[in-house]
Amino acid sequence: MSAQPAAAPDLVTPDPAGPLLDARDLSVSFSLGSAIAARLRHEQRVLRAVDGVDLRIERGEALALVGESGSGKSTLARALAGLLPPDRGEIRLDGRVLPTRRSRSDQRKIQMVFQDPYSSLNPRMTVGSMLHELLRVHHVVRRDEVAAYTRELLGMVGLSEEAVHAYPRQFSGGQRQRVAIARALALRPELLIADEPVSALDVSVQATILNLLQDLRAELGLTLLLISHNLAVVRHLCDRVAVMYLGRIIEVAPTETLFAAPRHPYTAGLLAAIPRMTFTGEEGAPAVQGDPPSPLRIPAGCRFRTRCPIAQPICEQEDPALLAADGDPAHSAACHFAHAAVPQPRSGATS
Amino acid sequence: MGERSVSQSLLQVTDLRVEIASRRGIVRAVDGVSLEIPAGEAVGLVGESGSGKSMTLRAMLGVLPSEARITGGQVMLDGVDLVQLGHAELNKIRGTKIAMIFQEPMSALNPVMRVGHQIAEGPQVHLGMNRAQSAERALELMRRVGIPDPERRFRSFPHEFSGGMRQRVMIAIALSCEPSVILCDEPTTALDVTIQDQILRLLARLCGESGTSLVFVTHDLPVVAQLCHQLAVMYAGQIVERGNVQDVLTQPWHPYTLGLVRSAPDVDHPRSSLVAIPGSPPSLINPPAGCRFNPRCKFAEQDCLVTDPPLRLVAAGRATACLHHDRCLEALRTEGADL
Numbered sequence: 161m162s163a164q165p166a167a168a169p170d171l172v173t174p175d176p177a178g179p180l181l182d183a184r185d186l187s188v189s190f191s192l193g194s195a196i197a198a199r200l201r202h203e204q205r206v207l208r209a210v211d212g213v214d215l216r217i218e219r220g221e222a223l224a225l226v227g228e229s230g231s232g233k234s235t236l237a238r239a240l241a242g243l244l245p246p247d248r249g250e251i252r253l254d255g256r257v258l259p260t261r262r263s264r265s266d267q268r269k270i271q272m273v274f275q276d277p278y279s280s281l282n283p284r285m286t287v288g289s290m291l292h293e294l295l296r297v298h299h300v301v302r303r304d305e306v307a308a309y310t311r312e313l314l315g316m317v318g319l320s321e322e323a324v325h326a327y328p329r330q331f332s333g334g335q336r337q338r339v340a341i342a343r344a345l346a347l348r349p350e351l352l353i354a355d356e357p358v359s360a361l362d363v364s365v366q367a368t369i370l371n372l373l374q375d376l377r378a379e380l381g382l383t384l385l386l387i388s389h390n391l392a393v394v395r396h397l398c399d400r401v402a403v404m405y406l407g408r409i410i411e412v413a414p415t416e417t418l419f420a421a422p423r424h425p426y427t428a429g430l431l432a433a434i435p436r437m438t439f440t441g442e443e444g445a446p447a448v449q450g451d452p453p454s455p456l457r458i459p460a461g462c463r464f465r466t467r468c469p470i471a472q473p474i475c476e477q478e479d480p481a482l483l484a485a486d487g488d489p490a491h492s493a494a495c496h497f498a499h500a501a502v503p504q505p506r507s508g509a510t511s
Numbered sequence: 512m513g514e515r516s517v518s519q520s521l522l523q524v525t526d527l528r529v530e531i532a533s534r535r536g537i538v539r540a541v542d543g544v545s546l547e548i549p550a551g552e553a554v555g556l557v558g559e560s561g562s563g564k565s566m567t568l569r570a571m572l573g574v575l576p577s578e579a580r581i582t583g584g585q586v587m588l589d590g591v592d593l594v595q596l597g598h599a600e601l602n603k604i605r606g607t608k609i610a611m612i613f614q615e616p617m618s619a620l621n622p623v624m625r626v627g628h629q630i631a632e633g634p635q636v637h638l639g640m641n642r643a644q645s646a647e648r649a650l651e652l653m654r655r656v657g658i659p660d661p662e663r664r665f666r667s668f669p670h671e672f673s674g675g676m677r678q679r680v681m682i683a684i685a686l687s688c689e690p691s692v693i694l695c696d697e698p699t700t701a702l703d704v705t706i707q708d709q710i711l712r713l714l715a716r717l718c719g720e721s722g723t724s725l726v727f728v729t730h731d732l733p734v735v736a737q738l739c740h741q742l743a744v745m746y747a748g749q750i751v752e753r754g755n756v757q758d759v760l761t762q763p764w765h766p767y768t769l770g771l772v773r774s775a776p777d778v779d780h781p782r783s784s785l786v787a788i789p790g791s792p793p794s795l796i797n798p799p800a801g802c803r804f805n806p807r808c809k810f811a812e813q814d815c816l817v818t819d820p821p822l823r824l825v826a827a828g829r830a831t832a833c834l835h836h837d838r839c840l841e842a843l844r845t846e847g848a849d850l
Contacts, residue, residue: 228703332791362559363730367774367787374784389704396776396785419778433708434778435733437760446712448705451673 178255180383181217181240181270181351186210186249188232188239192456207455209235211407212249214482217351222377222384224394224415226430227404230455233387236404237353240385241272253350268298271349275356277336281328287314287339288324294346309346316379317342318372334365341372345380355387370397391434395419400490403427406455406463409482413491423485423493426464462496470497521724522548522571522609522692527584527594529563529570536796540566540579542748545822546726548692553718553725555735555756557771558745561792564728567745568694570594571726572611573601588692607637610685614697616677620669626680627653627665633687652683656713675706679713686717692724699734711738732775736760744768747793747803750822754829762843764825764836766808769843802834810838 188210209232217223225233238244240251242262251258258266274280282290291310295301301309314323317338328336337357344352354373358366374397376382388394394401394415401418403411403426411424422428429448450467453459459466465475474496482494529541541563548554558564569575571586573593586593588608593601605611613619621629630652631645640648646665653661656679669677678698685693695714699707715738718725727739735742735756742759744752744767752765763769770788790807793799802820805811814834822832833839 228705334791363732363771364559364774364788365791367776367785370776371785371787391704392776392778395778395781429705433705435707435711435731435737436779437733437736437772437777438779439736439757444712446705446709448708451675451706452703 179216180219180254181215182252182255183213183215183240184250184252186213186215186236186239186246186251188235188244188246208407208458209455210239210246211458213404213407213409215240215402215409217383217385220381220383221400222386222398224398224401225385225387225404226389226391226394226401228389228430228452230406230452231404232407232455233404234355237272237355237385237387240351241270241353242267243272264298268300268347269350271344271347271352273337273340273344273352273354273357276360277328277333277340278360280340281336281343283328286325286327287319287342290339290343291324291346294343298347300347313342313346316345316376318368332365333361334368337361337369338372341369341376345376349382351383351385353385353387356389357386358393359388359390366393373397391431403430406452406458408463408494410464410495411491411493412482413493417488417491423491423498424464424495425468425470425497427493429467429469462494464495472496520547521550521588522726523585523587524548524567524571525585525587527567527570527586528582529566529575529579530582531566531576531579533578533796538795539748539798540795541570542795542798544584544745544748544750546743546750546753548724548726549741550691550724551718551722552741553715553727553739554741554743555739556726556728556743556745557730557732557735559730559792561747561795562745563748563795564745565696568611568696568726568728572605572609572694574611603637606633606690607688608690609692609694610688610690611694611696612678612681612685612698614700616674616681617669619681620677622669624668625666626669626672630680630683630687633684637688648687649683652687653680655686655717656680656683657709658683673706674702675709678702678706678710682710682713682717686721686723689721690723692726693718695725695727697729698727700729700731707734714738732760732771744771747798748795749803749832751804751832752830753822754826758829762840764829764831764839765804765833766810766839767804769839770807802832810835810842 187208189206189208191206193205213236225236227233235244239246245260253269288310291313292306295306295309310324311321314321319335319338328339331339358369361369370393377384386394386398398415401413401415402409405426411422411427418427419431422431432447448467453466461477462475462480465471480494480496482492484492485498524544524546527541527544531538531540544567556564556567566579570581581594584594627646627649630649634640634645634648650661650665653664658664658676658679672680699710702710711734727735729735739756742754742756743750744765746767752759752768759768760772763772773786774788776785788807793803799806801816801818805815812835818834820832820834822830824830825836
């Protein structure tokens with residue numbers, strides 16, 4: 161693949177320019193329902209979808225954010241893109257703190273591609289008018305260059321020039337996702353956030369979009385934040401992976417390190433739970449037992465302890481911090497026993 | 512695999528056809544599907560959206576949407592053709608001989624009925640149990656499918672359950688009258704990967720214990736690899752390849768299957784780039800002449816444009832509808848390392 165700076169060795173690269181994006185202690189919550197009902201149920205009325213997240217995205221890297229539904233990965237992405245106001249913490253872009261109400265030029269720098277290309281495009285606008293409006297509002301190119309730039313964008317995502325006059329309904333799912341990518345790229349963003357960009361597509365079409373994202377990264381030197389629950393897609397596309405569980409990032413590592421030697425028991429379980437192409441099925445216990453707790457009832461201490469195969473008394477009392485491992489500053493995990501070897505659940509959980 | 516003889520197949524689908532009336536014309540959603548489900552085996556039915564896999568499954572149980580109808584073929588179970596049966600007779604067979612598990616349990620379960628009663632309903636109606644007996648049976652089933660604290664959960668409503676737990680309830684309902692075959696329509700697609708792992712293991716264990724056959728519809732090849740013995744691949748309303756799961760996935764004999772295997776990233780074997788299948792599936796109102804895959808096939812030759820290839824046996828238990836399946840073998844030999 162292309163030699164991106166972040167693919168480089170285990171040390172955090174002392175990039176003179178610093179990370180492209182640096183989120184510190186970011187929290188996003190939603191308040192729900194009536195206060196009385198919440199008190200009766202002994203639940204907090206506030207759902208903390210993202211609960212104190214630190215995240216750095218280096219220039220030019222592809223970072224994956226993985227986790228199960230309800231882990232807060234999409235909420236985190238929306239907060240980074242400025243679509244949701246965080247209630248705590250700060251987001252720095254190029255070292256500058258972004259205000260809650262972002263200016264147009266700040267909005268331009270972070271763009272998003274959504275999961276469902278059927279609902280994220282305006283059905284009553286042609287692709288051309290959609291892009292023209294965007295370019296006019298944001299003054300990306302001079303007025304007389306708009307048409308040429310539109311053609312260039314469509315070419316970049318592999319659509320023909322006739323697409324300018326077409327409505328979204330005239331495209332297949334894969335082509336719609338190309339339109340959505342063209343729309344995001346039109347503003348020449350520094351960071352592209354793709355939230356499950358291929359989950360709604362058929363397998364044979366997924367490949368074309370994944371290849372497109374890979375090509376665009378190589379051509380444009382794009383920084384990519386990919387949100388996905390599909391770990392095969394993540395391994396294929398990303399340099400680094402952050403694993404989320406109940407609103408926290410519980411492990412961050414370079415992709416190959418994470419897949420080879422996960423340090424958090426949840427990550428290990430998640431990896432073991434992926435169905436493989438070759439039959440692995442000795443009849444054993446599932447990789448991770450039980451359901452994730454409701455984000456309204458986050459367990460005290462370590463939030464994974466209720467499902468953890470190696471939980472100890474300390475896990476109930478102390479919330480483990482996300483700490484770098486000895487000798488590998490690029491690999492952090494939030495587990496009291498991250499430094500001990502994590503038992504591989506497939507063999508370990510049967511005991 | 513000696514159990515290929517016809518006498519041992521439990522459920523036999525022959526030349527099944529389903530048509531859907533639409534404004535633009537008649538969609539031949541299922542176009543001559545033949546499938547054998549051996550007793551005690553799990554058969555995966557794989558295809559992309561619109562390939563007709565769900566329609567095939569629904570036609571087998573007679574639960575098609577109102578605009579679709581079966582226009583031909585047989586579904587033989589214990590010497591009875593289900594296609595010919597009336598509503599009342601089908602109702603007796605549903606649950607007792609064939610059960611179904613759907614993708615979205617929330618819409619398949621009754622939202623205003625306690626979960627325990629929903630599980631107990633089948634045994635009451637079909638097995639003639641009284642209230643106490645059926646409640647006892649429901650509790651036992653809830654224990655078997657791994658619902659914690661069944662005595663308390665018996666009186667819960669579906670909305671109080673998580674997605675994984677609802678799917679466990681569906682499995683308990685499906686098993687409640689000990690059917691000989693369970694039809695599954697993407698039962699784990701809406702679930703998270705750790706929950707999917709739990710449900711797949713549960714299904715495999717329960718069906719292994721009771722000798723229940725499974726027909727498992729999905730678009731997810733690795734899921735089939737973990738759960739099923741046999742695999743049938745559908746494209747544009749037809750089965751294009753069939754055989755033992757590992758054989759088909761490691762040595763596809765149809766270019767479409769080869770395309771599917773190569774287009775999905777494999778978590779254990781990262782590849783530099785994925786090979787997408789060009790084009791998109793054809794319209795089923797006016798499918799292309801000859802082989803339906805020919806417009807997207809890189810091996811297509813002159814005869815593929817003319818002959819509609821039937822599914823034919825090419826080795827023991829292996830069938831393909833490709834006229835040039837040797838080209839797949841060749842491709843595997845020459846480019847094989849990347850598969």
